[in-house]
Amino acid sequence: MTISIEHPADTSVATRLPAISQMVGVGTAVSGTPISQPELLGLMEIEDPRVRSVYLNSAINRRHLTLPTPDAAGRRGAEPQGDLLDKHKRLAVEMGAQALQACLKRAGADLSDLRHLCCVTSTGFLTPGLSALVIRELGIDPHCSRSDIVGMGCNAGLNALNVVAGWSAAHPGELAVVLCSEACSAAYAIDGTMRTAVVNSLFGDGAAALALVSGGREAAPDGTSVAATGPRILKFASYLITEAIDAMRYDWDRAQDRFSFFLDPQIPYVVGAHAELVVDRLLAGTGLRRSDIDHWLVHSGGKKVIDAVVVNLGLSRHDVRHTIGVLRDYGNVSSGSFLFSYERFLDEGTAAPGDYGVLMTMGPGSTIETALVQW
Numbered sequence: 001m002t003i004s005i006e007h008p009a010d011t012s013v014a015t016r017l018p019a020i021s022q023m024v025g026v027g028t029a030v031s032g033t034p035i036s037q038p039e040l041l042g043l044m045e046i047e048d049p050r051v052r053s054v055y056l057n058s059a060i061n062r063r064h065l066t067l068p069t070p071d072a073a074g075r076r077g078a079e080p081q082g083d084l085l086d087k088h089k090r091l092a093v094e095m096g097a098q099a100l101q102a103c104l105k106r107a108g109a110d111l112s113d114l115r116h117l118c119c120v121t122s123t124g125f126l127t128p129g130l131s132a133l134v135i136r137e138l139g140i141d142p143h144c145s146r147s148d149i150v151g152m153g154c155n156a157g158l159n160a161l162n163v164v165a166g167w168s169a170a171h172p173g174e175l176a177v178v179l180c181s182e183a184c185s186a187a188y189a190i191d192g193t194m195r196t197a198v199v200n201s202l203f204g205d206g207a208a209a210l211a212l213v214s215g216g217r218e219a220a221p222d223g224t225s226v227a228a229t230g231p232r233i234l235k236f237a238s239y240l241i242t243e244a245i246d247a248m249r250y251d252w253d254r255a256q257d258r259f260s261f262f263l264d265p266q267i268p269y270v271v272g273a274h275a276e277l278v279v280d281r282l283l284a285g286t287g288l289r290r291s292d293i294d295h296w297l298v299h300s301g302g303k304k305v306i307d308a309v310v311v312n313l314g315l316s317r318h319d320v321r322h323t324i325g326v327l328r329d330y331g332n333v334s335s336g337s338f339l340f341s342y343e344r345f346l347d348e349g350t351a352a353p354g355d356y357g358v359l360m361t362m363g364p365g366s367t368i369e370t371a372l373v374q375w
Helices: 037-043 049-056 081-107 130-138 156-170 194-200 267-283 303-313 321-330 334-348
Strands: 003-005 021-029 033-036 062-065 114-121 145-150 175-182 206-213 226-228 232-240 248-253 258-263 295-298 356-363 367-374
Touching: 021 081, 021 156, 021 334, 033 037, 037 049, 037 062, 049 194, 062 321, 081 114, 081 130, 081 175, 081 206, 081 258, 114 130, 114 156, 114 334, 130 145, 130 175, 145 156, 156 175, 156 206, 156 232, 156 334, 156 356, 156 367, 175 334, 194 258, 206 334, 232 267, 267 303, 267 356, 267 367, 295 303, 295 321, 295 334, 303 321, 321 334, 334 356
Parallel strands: 003 226, 114 145, 114 175, 295 356
Antiparallel strands: 021 206, 021 232, 033 062, 175 206, 232 367, 248 258, 356 367
């Protein structure tokens, strides 16, 4: 396979920035059963009106979840940590393989074209890593180089993109894929407490893959060429909010004898207050202002998080329509959420040559990650 890179004619400072690599394909997959918030409340037998309000006011219609099998009485109990790890391994490989294949199909590529696979997950721990398991599952060339990013949380998709874009730049014409596979059902606490309600009401299972290639041509035996029509990646910017390092965390819950994810209720306001800072740094030196950004693809972190970003960056609801739609239909699918939005954006077909876009993810640290791209 040969992928040719086409650059738009533009004389802006940002356009003259050297492209790190180009996004040439995306694919997503889900697992489990689609379930609405009222249905989930019924299955979990939650009657507390305060807890119910968290679910019912989440701006989520449905999510895909793989819940434990009900017992003889029809009740679903908490799963031991070992069972959750098994669930993560099974779902992450299944969803990941489906998303990767969908991504390569959209890029006009085959599994045999893949030269580097980077897998991202935070909903379980595996050794060997997810990348090795996916390579075995799909029969990918065992010479394919790989990397795994584990435990960084919802922001990790852009962390991986940053790293793999560097690999891509060092290997012109070779295909790399970032694969985010999050079995959030494997990090689920079956109870009706307010502490877990924030998490239980939010996350869903999902995987997303993004294909990258840098400039140049790779000799192909059949002489074929695939036009790379996706956006060029121009720049990254990050911000670690160290004073809020414990606001989002996944650690051992001694009371439940399992890992448990915690979200501080104040996190939307923490993220919102720092969003402007990191976006301004991203645009610094490019000659661009926020008003020059045509498209915003933001992590579906939750209703309050999205609202905080919109207010602090002066965006419209239309600017984050894909983010809102993904939250509504899938919930927060962690590290791959922004790629679900990117897939919807591509399907919409509204990008024009020369348009600028900002990708933004948020997660534990607390961290905000951004990337500047151009079509």
